[in-house]
Amino acid sequence: MRTIGRFAPSPTGPLHFGSLVAAVASWLDARAAGGEWHLRIEDVDTTRTVPGAEATILRQLESLGLTWDGLVVRQSERTARYDEALEHLASARLAYRCRCSRKEIADSALRGIDGVVYPGTCRDAHVPDQEAAAVRFRVSAGRVAVQDRAQGDIAQDLPRDLGDFVVKRRDGLHAYQLAVVVDDADLGVTDVVRGADLLDSTPRQAALQRALGLPTPRYLHVPVATRNGEKLSKQTLAPAIEASRAMEALRNALVFLGQEPSAGGTVRALLCDAAARWDPNRIPRHRAMEAPPAP
């Protein structure tokens, strides 16, 4: 089966070292296998989209030599597909409308891996369509285990660790967990390579894949880049990757991923060599690691 990988940045700002690591790892993993690499803009939460950020990301990827296949996919243009998936879940009685306020849920005493465990208040409430409500996925009993190529097995007991989780928000926006599962299946993604901050989301996504009759891709979660222990992000003022320092940035990303960069005089040569030598077994088995000093 042909390898299909993807990189899925959110258009909330320019690429920084943390997002570059995920881009490089997924690009190399796909190219080393002679496969395709797709670019998806994760703008399902349109309230977070920063105007101009997508164009900047595309320019940065070009200057870094990280070429993609096919057209750029945008989640904001795919809401009809997410609604189809929701209908599928609803018809299988695996989704229901929830009218609970944030406060009502916060009052639940149980805490799980991602905040408060939803206590299932609305499971049998049959909240009418006219009423503003979120849509939740009904998780089933038992553990969901997913193998990760770098981090080992991850298993969760979704009812205990999380409870029924939101697949469509009360404000009408589809939840990331649903969108990513539908998108990866529609692209035919065989290998998801991304930052380990999403490791804890993976069993949720695997549960949705099963419920929707979709295949579960292979997963490879790479360490998240941190500065003073905090994940690099726009909030921590991580500097944007500059085109003039593309070589240095790529070399730093390769070293961060445990690979040995060649002398390669151009970004193309450097990436070509890196793909030929790509060894996922050398990726550090950590969820997070300090980034090198900014150039």
Ligand SMILES: [Zn+2]
């Ligand atoms: Zn509820």
